[in-house]
Amino acid sequence: MFQKVLVANRGEIAVRIIEACHALGIQAVAVYSTVDEHASFVKLADESVCIGTGSASESYLNREAVLMAGIIKQCDAVHPGYGFLSEDPLFAQMVAECKMTWIGPQSELIKEFADKESSRRWAEERNVPTIPGSELITSTENLLVQAKQIGFPLLIKASFGGGGKGIRCIESMDELVPEFKSVQQEATASFGVSPVYLEKDLSDARHIEVQVLGQHNVIYNLGTRNCSLQLHRQKVVEESPADLTTEQQAELDQLVHRLLDDTHYNNLGTVEFLFADNHFYFLEMNTRLQVEHGVTEETTGLDIVQMQIKVAADVNLKLVPITFKQHAIEVRLSALTPGTLSKFTWPDKDVRVDTGMQVGDQVTAYYDPLIAKIIVTGSSRSEAVEKLQSVLDNVEVLGIKTNLDTLKTISKNDQFINGTYDIDSLSKMF
Known part of the structure; x- marks a missing residue:
């Protein structure tokens, strides 16, 4: 069993992970931003490290800062919780390269499923039904062609989206291009990438x-x-x-x-x-x-x-x-x-x-x-x-x-x- 786990998250899920570690006799190390200095999860942890300012990109999404905290505190495993870096295959790989255990599935499978367009292809290859949709959209012209083929209403989805972000329901052609650009911007801000695809919007589902x-x-x-x-x-x-x-x-x-x-x-x-x-x-x-x-x-x-x-x-x-x-x-x-x-x-x-x-x-x-x-x-x-x-x-x-x-x-x-x-x-x- 592990001796010390780095909790690469914040808020209620950090509390939940720390409590689970303690129940197993494992020490828990919290990372926190300057905004969270006095938060419950920081107080509950056995040790803690400040990794940056309030902005998530400068703290909880900063792979190097999170990993350095684990190295400094001599952690032997990293639990990512949900959100932030939890489905980042590169981060999972970096954790392993730093001789810590990733508490999650293999990085290659994270990569396969984190990309929603890739995961759809995976499902189709294994004969699992998928929602009718498009390949990744490469241009505005391609967007218009694919939308006409699928029909309305449809969804514009960021391939690396999650938590309800990077998704728009489109009822007509007039909404398509403006919402396409909006999804790209939201996805880039939230996940650092912006490829999108279209999907049929199923009713009464x-x-x-x-x-x-x-x-x-x-x-x-x-x-x-x-x-x-x-x-x-x-x-x-x-x-x-x-x-x-x-x-x-x-x-x-x-x-x-x-x-x-x-x-x-x-x-x-x-x-x-x-x-x-x-x-x-x-x-x-x-x-x-x-x-x-x-x-x-x-x-x-x-x-x-x-x-x-x-x-x-x-x-x-x-x-x-x-x-x-x-x-x-x-x-x-x-x-x-x-x-x-x-x-x-x-x-x-x-x-x-x-x-x-x-x-x-x-x-x-x-x-x-x-x-x-x-x-x-x-x-x-x-x-x-x-x-x-x-x-x-x-x-x-x-x-x-x-x-x-x-x-x-x-x-x-x-x-x-x-x-x-x-x-x-x-x-x-x-």
Whole structure:
């Protein structure tokens, strides 16, 4: 087992990783920007290193600064969390070259799946259905030709996008060129690259994902999640398990194995699909921990972050078949404005709250606005929904504007209560 792990992230996921390290008897080293000097994750870590100013490009995205912190503190592994450098194959390779273990899959597989256009080709070669779309767009003329072939509505997507960034829904030809340029600019600012492609926008679709773990060339299916409740292509509510028939579950499992078997995929990952017209279409493969991993932990009883660390340390997990006896729902509480968090309280039972925030913390415009993930679990979905409604009514946040009222409205919406929503439901609701 590792002696010391560098946590190459911030906020709630850094807290989550540090807690997992401590549970395994491992020391955790935090890296932080000047903005995060007094943050919870820095205080929780055994050691910490300042790696730059508030701008992510000058701190959490600075590969050399992060690696130097690990070398200075004599870390023997690096956990990237999600976002930032978590799906950067070059960074994963650099970690290995610096004689530290990357807590994640192989860099060559990260590279294959991080490029969404490349991952689509991978899926097609393995006979996994994909959403109709284009190759990478090379010019404005090529953009117009491809768009006419696919038809509207369609999506413009950054090939290295994620977290809802670098995606636009286009309804007509008039919007196409301006939004194409907008996506290029957003992708360049967020991910450092700007190739884009087009994809058919499927209506009445559900966003279904499968949590997988690979070890010793065996792919384990840790359950499904329904992540269809999204605003601006960003997930707001996630549930586990997804509401699928036995036949649909079996088909999904088959598609996952078709995609990943014999790849020697080693560590955690998530395969995402759109489900429309009773068909599953491969969307993308995320080679990292997901924001919504907590709902899978609640339904399986597994500590997924600890499992990541153990797999990277080559500890044989010897997983037994998993039974799913509970239903879990997570909502993302996010800030709508910068400011100082003057109060943040929630009920002391029937809820799990993953957060990196504490009273007195500054919410800045530098990073993702996530304040906390609020997770409830019930013996049935209806019980989980009732718990969520009760918990949200008793959450109080002061000092900044948040989406709490939106979350309350969603929890009491008939479509949500009945589980009949799709990826367009929230856009119509608000």
